[in-house]
Each structure stands twice: as structure tokens, then as C-alpha cells.
Amino acid sequence: MGNDLKSDTNTNRRQFLATSATAACGVVALFGLSGCTPDDGGAVLLRPPGAKGDFLGACIRCGQCVRACPHKTLKLVGLLQRGGTGSPHYEPRQIPCEMCADLPCIKACPTGALDPELTDVNKIKMGVAVLVDQENCLNYLGLRCGVCYRACPSIDKALTLDARHNSRSGKHTLFLPKVHSSHCTGCGKCEKSCVLPIAAIKVLPRSLAKGKLGEHYRLGWEEKAKKGKSLIPEALDLPDRMPEFTLPSLDEVKP
Amino acid sequence: MKYLLLRRLSQLTILTVFLLGPLAGVWIVQGSMAGSMTLDVLPLTDPLVFLQTVLTGHSPAATALAGGIIVLGFYLLVGGRVFCSWVCPINMINDGAGWIRQRTSIGDGSLGTTLRYWLLGFVSILAFTTGVTGWEDSNPVNIVSRSLVFLQWQVIWVILSLFIFGLLLKGGWCRICPTGALYSLLGYLSPLKVRSSNRETCDHCNACYQVCPEPQVLVTPLKNSAGSSPVILSGQCTNCGRCIDVCHKNIFKFGSRF
Numbered sequence: 001m002g003n004d005l006k007s008d009t010n011t012n013r014r015q016f017l018a019t020s021a022t023a024a025c026g027v028v029a030l031f032g033l034s035g036c037t038p039d040d041g042g043a044v045l046l047r048p049p050g051a052k053g054d055f056l057g058a059c060i061r062c063g064q065c066v067r068a069c070p071h072k073t074l075k076l077v078g079l080l081q082r083g084g085t086g087s088p089h090y091e092p093r094q095i096p097c098e099m100c101a102d103l104p105c106i107k108a109c110p111t112g113a114l115d116p117e118l119t120d121v122n123k124i125k126m127g128v129a130v131l132v133d134q135e136n137c138l139n140y141l142g143l144r145c146g147v148c149y150r151a152c153p154s155i156d157k158a159l160t161l162d163a164r165h166n167s168r169s170g171k172h173t174l175f176l177p178k179v180h181s182s183h184c185t186g187c188g189k190c191e192k193s194c195v196l197p198i199a200a201i202k203v204l205p206r207s208l209a210k211g212k213l214g215e216h217y218r219l220g221w222e223e224k225a226k227k228g229k230s231l232i233p234e235a236l237d238l239p240d241r242m243p244e245f246t247l248p249s250l251d252e253v254k255p
Numbered sequence: 256m257k258y259l260l261l262r263r264l265s266q267l268t269i270l271t272v273f274l275l276g277p278l279a280g281v282w283i284v285q286g287s288m289a290g291s292m293t294l295d296v297l298p299l300t301d302p303l304v305f306l307q308t309v310l311t312g313h314s315p316a317a318t319a320l321a322g323g324i325i326v327l328g329f330y331l332l333v334g335g336r337v338f339c340s341w342v343c344p345i346n347m348i349n350d351g352a353g354w355i356r357q358r359t360s361i362g363d364g365s366l367g368t369t370l371r372y373w374l375l376g377f378v379s380i381l382a383f384t385t386g387v388t389g390w391e392d393s394n395p396v397n398i399v400s401r402s403l404v405f406l407q408w409q410v411i412w413v414i415l416s417l418f419i420f421g422l423l424l425k426g427g428w429c430r431i432c433p434t435g436a437l438y439s440l441l442g443y444l445s446p447l448k449v450r451s452s453n454r455e456t457c458d459h460c461n462a463c464y465q466v467c468p469e470p471q472v473l474v475t476p477l478k479n480s481a482g483s484s485p486v487i488l489s490g491q492c493t494n495c496g497r498c499i500d501v502c503h504k505n506i507f508k509f510g511s512r513f
Binding site: 054056057058059060061062063064066067068076078079080084085086108109110111112113116 | 276282285286287289290291292298300301304305308311312313314315316318319322382386387388391392397398401402404405407409410412413
């Protein structure tokens with residue numbers, strides 16, 4: 001009886017070790033293939049103020065920033081959405097960020113995933129607006145819309161209208177919206193206000209929107225302004241001379 | 256029935272307190288079970304997600320750290336897996352499925368009781384190697400509790416999946432849950448335990464084995480009276496008190512480990 005019980009226990013133990021190991025491998029394989037996403041998994045998500053590159057490592061997905069947001073801008077990534085279910089994001093075309101001066105979302109974050117050292121709303125870098133559809137932007141078509149420009153809380157700094165000759169009509173001016181990423185917070189007021197059925201200007205994650213100038217590049221005119229004079233010796237200014245020679249006469253070139 | 260009713264009361268009260276904010280505008284608690292703030296003074300942090308975020312290389316701010324320490328301290332005192340049986344909303348889903356499974360012949364499979372530790376290891380390695388709390392994309396504990404509090408209706412599919420899982424396999428999700436595995440480690444140290452104090456009167460009716468979510472923890476303290484402690488020492492015991500409820504000889508009671 002005792003022996004029976006013992007061998008029974010051994011078999012059970014072997015069985016469940018085998019089951020455990022198999023199931024463990026299965027689960028590891030399953031999540032290794034699907035759940036393991038080292039970045040946003042390609043999802044284009046805009047994160048709250050103060051979120052950094054390691055956001056999905058630092059965020060515990062508790063939702064306290066979402067609750068703290070007085071304008072209901074922030075919301076959770078849905079259950080079947082990519083980019084970290086339960087983590088916060090916002091969609092400016094629906095509700096843009098109002099950039100509250102006291103940054104309640106950052107105050108509510110328990111982990112510091114939203115950087116508590118960010119206290120100046122003008123230094124927020126959630127994303128950057130990009131005029132993605134130049135074909136349909138009314139200002140590019142020659143109209144005087146400029147609604148995005150006037151909606152921008154950082155007007156004339158983050159968003160300017162650059163005057164260009166309208167070569168199509170030949171006699172008008174195009175007022176082209178231009179985003180200056182050093183001032184753009186990514187609040188999305190421009191995207192929200194765009195009058196088109198689908199916005200021509202959209203906020204994108206900075207990692208997606210920004211290019212990068214080669215490290216060795218210097219903008220000559222900026223360097224010059226900084227130093228007050230050109231960094232290289234001014235080009236030799238030789239005296240200008242009018243061409244003095246005359247064409248040889250036909251008689252002279254004849255053999 | 257006493258402890259069963261008390262547990263349901265505890266689970267539903269906690270869920271209600273979380274839901275009072277979004278449903279009635281009474282904000283006693285902000286956040287979800289992954290991380291919450293009660294009355295602006297008491298931070299609480301889920302230890303598994305806390306562990307993951309530390310493993311990704313992030314050093315959490317003081318609030319989350321304090322919340323983690325409070326939670327770990329509390330469950331160290333009352334029994335690690337008290338979370339599982341008295342707080343976690345999945346317990347109700349799983350118990351419901353288990354209740355049906357026992358009364359039908361739907362499923363008789365069982366997953367080993369060590370798988371949860373493999374999963375815990377896997378979750379940790381995943382966080383460490385990827386730098387992302389990747390398990391939180393799948394973790395049903397936090398997904399269900401958060402989705403309920405944030406009124407995301409898609410949670411129905413997760414609940415349904417967990418219910419079917421519980422119908423097919425003994426112990427259901429709670430048998431392999433890495434959150435429970437982490438809490439069970441605390442349970443190996445905690446002082447509050449169920450004791451089979453008058454085990455000599457046991458008439459082997461098996462009622463406790465039938466009802467216990469982790470029956471393997473009962474065997475040694477109850478059966479092997481030759482020198483073994485009458486205390487259910489295993490951290491896998493959830494201190495749910497069902498054995499106390501069902502034993503007609505009143506063998507079990509809550510007591511100290513010592």
C-alpha cells in the first residue's frame with residue numbers, strides 16, 4: 001500500500017514536471033513570438049508630457065495620468081490595440097493637449113515614467129506637427145486658410161507662415177505653414193483645428209518625424225552670426241576687370 | 256460559508272471602491288490595481304509590474320517604490336496569496352468556472368503547480384532583455400482589473416477566455432499566474448496561516464481536497480501526522496479559508512505559523 005502510494009507519487013511527479021516543462025516552453029514560445037515587443041511595435045502613438053524613450057519600460061500602466069487629465073485628452077491604449085495595452089496616449093485630432101501649467105498628468109505618475117523634472121510646459125516634447133499633406137493643405141493651394149497657424153499656442157514660434165511666390169497664378173503669394181520643431185510641443189491644436197475632413201497637418205512622434213543633420217554639418221550663416229564674422233578667411237577679393245581681349249578677325253585665323 | 260462570503264465581500268468592496276470614481280464621481284481611489292493612490296495619501300503598486308519595471312533598468316520614483324513596499328509589507332503579514340483569494344477579481348471568474356467544472360465532465364486536465372514559477376522567471380527575463388514590461392500586454396490580472404475600472408468593454412473577451420481556461424483546467428489561470436507566484440514567495444514567510452489543529456479527528460471525507468484551489472498544500476499538514484507541522488506552510492496556500500468552511504469536523508482554523 002505504502003509502495004503503491006510512493007510509485008504513484010513518483011509517476012505523478014514525473015508527469016507534472018513533464019507537463020510543466022512542456023507548458024512552460026509553449027508559453028515562452030507563444031509570448032516570445034507575440035507579446036515581446038521591444039518598442040512600440042510600429043504603432044504610432046503619442047505619449048503624455050515627459051514620456052521618454054524607455055516609456056514602456058518605466059510605465060506600470062496604472063492609468064493615474066489618464067484620470068488626472070482634466071480635459072480627457074489622455075486615454076488608455078485599448079485591449080486589442082498595439083503599443084502597450086493600458087498605457088496612456090492621446091489622439092490630438094480628437095482631443096488635443098491643453099498643456100496645463102501645473103502638469104497634473106506628470107504629478108499623478110507614481111513611477112517617474114512621466115519625467116517629474118519637466119515643469120515648463122513650453123519644454124514639452126510629446127511629438128512634432130508635420131504638414132504631411134501638402135497637396136491638400138489649403139494654404140499650399142493658394143487659399144488664405146491658416147487656421148492651424150492661428151490655433152497654435154506658440155504662434156510665430158512653433159508655427160509660422162512663410163511667404164512664397166505663387167508660380168501657378170504668377171501674381172499671388174502662398175502662405176506656407178512651417179513647423180519649427182524646437183518650439184513645437186506636439187499639443188496638436190493645429191491638427192485638431194485643420195478644416196479639412198482629414199487633417200493635412202498631423203502630430204507625429206518625434207522619432208518618426210525628425211531627420212538628423214550630419215554631426216559635422218555647420219550652417220555657415222549661423223556660425224557667422226555667432227562669431228560676428230566669417231569663420232574662414234574672407235575670399236580674396238581680386239579687382240574686377242572687364243574682358244579686354246577682342247575676337248580675332250577671320251583673316252588672322254585663316255591658315 | 257463564512258470565509259467564502261467574507262472573501263466575496265472583500266473582492267466586491269475593493270472593486271466597488273475603484274469603480275465609485277468613474278461611475279459615481281466619488282474619487283476615493285485613483286488608478287487601477289497596477290498602481291493606485293487612495294485619498295491622495297496611500298500609494299499602492301502591484302509588485303509584479305514593479306519588479307518588471309525595475310528589471311527594465313528604470314528606477315521608479317518614490318511614490319511607486321513606497322506603494323510597492325506597502326503592498327509587500329501588508330501581504331508579508333497576512334499571507335502572500337491573500338491577494339489572490341481576497342482581492343484579485345480573476346478569483347471570482349476562476350471560482351465560477353471551477354464550480355461548473357467540478358459538477359460537469361468538461362475538463363479534467365491540470366497544469367503543474369510549478370509552472371507559475373517558470374512563468375515568473377520568463378516574465379522577469381522578458382522585462383530584463385527587452386527593456387519593456389512586455390508581460391503587461393498579456394497579464395490578465397492587471398488587464399482585467401484595469402479594464403473594469405476604466406470601463407473598457409473588450410474586457411469581456413478576456414473574462415470569457417479566463418472562464419473557459421478555468422472550465423478546462425483544474426485551478427484555471429490562478430494555477431499558473433506569475434503574479435500569484437510572486438505573492439506565494441511572500442507566503443512562505445508570512446505568519447498568518449491555516450492550521451489543521453485537530454487533524455487526528457479527520458475522517459478522510461475529502462471535502463477540503465475537493466474545495467481547495469491548491470490541494471497539494473494540504474497533504475503534508477493534514478495526512479502525514481508523523482512529526483509534520485499541522486500548519487499549512489506552503490506559500491501556495493491562498494488563505495482563502497474554504498477548508499475551514501467545509502470541514503465538518505472543524506479541523507482547520509486560522510492561526511499563527513509558530
